[in-house]
Amino acid sequence: MRKHLICLLLCSLAGGLFFSLPTMVQGLAQENLPPGESVVAALALGGLGGPLLYLWRRLANRPNGQELEAAxxxxxxxxxxxxxxxxxxxxxxxxxxxxxxxxxxxxxxxxxxxxxxxxxxxxxxxxxxxxxxxxxxxxxxxxxxxxxxxxxxxxxxxxxxxxxxxxxxxxxxxxxxxxxxxxxxxxxRSEQEIEKLAYYDTLTGLPNRSLFQDRLSQAMAQAHREGAGVGLMFLDLDRFKSINDTLGHATGDRLLQVVANRLKKCVREGDTVARLGGDEFVIISTDFTHHQDPVAFAKRLLRVVGQPVQFDGREFVTTASIGIAIYPNDGADVSTLIGNADFAMYHAKELGRNTYQFFSAEMNARALEKLNLETSLRQALKRGELFLVYQPQLDLASGRITGVEALARWRHPEKGLIPPEKFIPIAEETGLILPLGEWVLRTACAQARAWQAAGVPGLRIAVNVSARQFNHPEFLETVERILQETGLDPNLLELELTESIVMENVQDAIMTLTDLKVRNIHLAIDDFGTGYSSLTYLKHFPIDRIKIAQEFVRDIPNDADDAAIVEAILAMAGSLNLEVIAEGVERKDQLGFLHQRRCKEMQGYYFARPMPAEQLAEIFSRGLAREPACLYEG
CATH class of the missing domain: 3.30.450.20 (PAS domain)
Structure with missing residues (x-):
């Protein structure tokens, strides 16, 4: 209210001055002061006009109806x-x-x-x-x-x-x-779901390969700034494939989820557990400043993963192999560190599984050599560097060579003769065993047919079959096609398989072996006694022959345990009407022991080393003594 009164007074004063000022100015100009009445009148008019001016201003500033409606x-x-x-x-x-x-x-x-x-x-x-x-x-x-x-x-x-x-x-x-x-x-939420699909494993919820590599890169960068170390553990479950195949993929997935949860509980906050795929897990552990830290950690992981698992009332135990690489000593970049941890993991598997191994320079050298061999092996078949040698199998009663085993050899153009124990495992791991095995089978069958055409009657040719070959869906068709191409009588072909191959998936193995048997192909179990302890499978599989493993023959008759094992194998085979051949016979006392236990067939350096086909052809031409000291030296 006071504000309005002051404004009204000021407007009145302003109005009076406004109306009286011209009269006063005019009087001064004419040197004639205006009469007081004029000034008073002007002031009075101004005093009246002031409130009117104030009221007009208020009305002018007052919103109109349209403005009020708009507001x-x-x-x-x-x-x-x-x-x-x-x-x-x-x-x-x-x-x-x-x-x-x-x-x-x-x-x-x-x-x-x-x-x-x-x-x-x-x-x-x-x-x-x-x-x-x-x-x-x-x-x-x-x-x-x-x-x-x-x-x-x-x-x-x-x-x-x-x-x-x-x-x-x-x-x-x-x-x-x-x-x-x-x-x-x-x-x-949608963005999080998309991110989860892009960076997390859908089965376990763990970070996937992409997110793992990003976190590893960040951990290595931080460790570089702080002068610390980063431990990378590459963990692979042992024999997971057999669990998947025998119990089903649903059970395998449940096992992976259990393992993932166990691993997450083992790591510290700030560490990362990721699943790369399959049964491969990796763990990033920061601040590895002491060598003992990863050792204690790895032992704990093996202990936790190895705890029994129960599914549907069944209990089983799974183990793991762990490879360890530490930044910066074992790799200054992400790919190198991962590769070296992977190498160390495979070395742990080679040492028997359920253990851990640190990466080392020596291991890297072996890995590099292995990689070079793999590259060379891929070219070996094309370049004709591979060849076969044949080791005779003798029937002691007749003194005749009843069969030969075909063995692959590799003559490298620079490194010379590479032993099979070096390149066959590489072929198995890389899948090169499939084309290599097919080449061995075709070459051996063709050579056996050539000997048959040259007048060597009834000579059985034995060829080793790998697990990858045997389990390949086209294995039967491949064998049948090669027999047709070479013209070899199926009755002269014997396929040698290890116990582990036929026991890996029993039902499928029985079907495949039966299909081979109805084609009149002979079947043998190689390295008998070194695989499964149960012998009941011999009753169900259509096996013709078992080969006593060389490791049991090596120390007879001096080793009582080996002697007892050999005697038991011979007795069991006799009761099951199976033929037996002992391999690895190198001395006369071994020959005598086996002959006294009625082992009819033998194979080994005592009789002949593996030899080229041309060398063996000469032996066929001159015949064979009843108990030769040696067929071929060198």
Missing amino acids: RHFRELYQRTPVMLHSIDAGGRLVSVSDCWLETLGYRREEVIGHPLTEFMTEGSRQTAETLTLPELFTTGQVKDVACQLVKKHGEVIDALLSAVAERDRGGNIRRSLAVVTDVTERR
């Missing part, structure tokens, strides 16, 4: 818009909110107006808003797409993006702000 419509639009809107004052308190804002968060208007906006945020978002977002808004006048989390009345948290612009008065001070809040909860 009302604006308020309604603000409140009813399907967008979360709010306004805060300079103290950060809510002065208005839209209906959508209230509906989304579940509050009534009187529960929020006058309260700080940060009161409806999570603790983390509140701290960010108080220290960063609100100061920026009040300083620059705007913020855009600020991520925050708001809390609904019942406690649910939503993800949101906040954009706001501030209103300033004439003095440049913030009066209030208008903000738009976008609920992005569903979008974030």
Whole structure:
């Protein structure tokens, strides 16, 4: 009220001066002062005009009906818009909110107006808003797409993006702000699902190869800055394939989930457990400053993974092999460190599984040699570097050569003769055993047919078959095709398989062996006694012959245990009407022991070393003595 009275008085004074001033100026100009009545009249008119001027000004500044209607419509639009809107004052308190804002968060208007906006945020978002977002808004006048989390009345948290612009008065001070809040909860969930599919293993929930490599790179970079170490453990389950094949993939998947959970419980916060695929897991462990740290950790992992697992009332135990590489000594980049840990893991498997091995320079040299051999072996078949030698198998009763075993050899153009124990395992691992095995079978059958055509009657040719060959879906067709191409009588072909091959999947093995047997192909178990302890499979498999393993023959008759094993094998084979051949016979006392136990066939250096086909042809031409000291020297 006082404000209006002061304005009215000032307007009256201004009006009086406005109307009296011309009269006074005119009198002064004419050097004739105006009469007092004129001045008083002018002042009176001005005093009356002043209030009128004040009233006009008030009316002129008063919103008209259209403006009032527009303001009302604006308020309604603000409140009813399907967008979360709010306004805060300079103290950060809510002065208005839209209906959508209230509906989304579940509050009534009187529960929020006058309260700080940060009161409806999570603790983390509140701290960010108080220290960063609100100061920026009040300083620059705007913020855009600020991520925050708001809390609904019942406690649910939503993800949101906040954009706001501030209103300033004439003095440049913030009066209030208008903000738009976008609920992005569903979008974030979709993004998280996409990220999960891209960076996490769907079966175990562990980081996949992509995320693992990224985390390993970060860990190595941090270790480089801090002068620390990073341990990388490459873990592979032992004989997981047999579990998958015998118990089914569903059980195999459950086992992988159990192992993943066990590994996660073993690691420290900040470490990473990832699944690369199959049964391969990797663990990134930071701050490996002492050599003993990874040793204790690896032993703990083996102990935890090796605990019994029960599925559907069945209990079984799985073990693991672990390779360890440590940054920076064992690799300065991601790919090198992973490769070296992988090498160390395979070395652990070679040492018998269920153990751990550190990467070493010597191991790297062997791995490099192995890689070079693999590369050379791929070219060996094309270049004709591979050839066969044949070792005779003798029937002691007749003194005749009844069969020969075909053995692959490799003459490298630079390294010379490479022994089979070096290149056959590489061929097995890489899958090269399939083309190599097919070449051996075709070459051996063709040579046997050539001997038959040259007048050597009834000579059996024995060929070793690998697990990959035997389990290949086209194995039967390959054998049949080679027999047709070479024209060899199937009755003259004997396929040698190890016990582990036929026992890996018994039902499939019985079917395959039966199919081979109905084609009149002979079947033999090689290295008998070194595989499975159960001998019941001999009753079910259509086996013609068993070969006593060389490791049992080597120390007879001096080793009582080996002698007892050989005697038991001979007795069992006799009761099952199976033929027996002893391999690895190198001395006359071994020959005598086996002959006394009625072992009819033998093979070994005592009789003949493996030899080229041409050398063996000469022996066929001159015949064979009843008990030769040696057929071929060198």
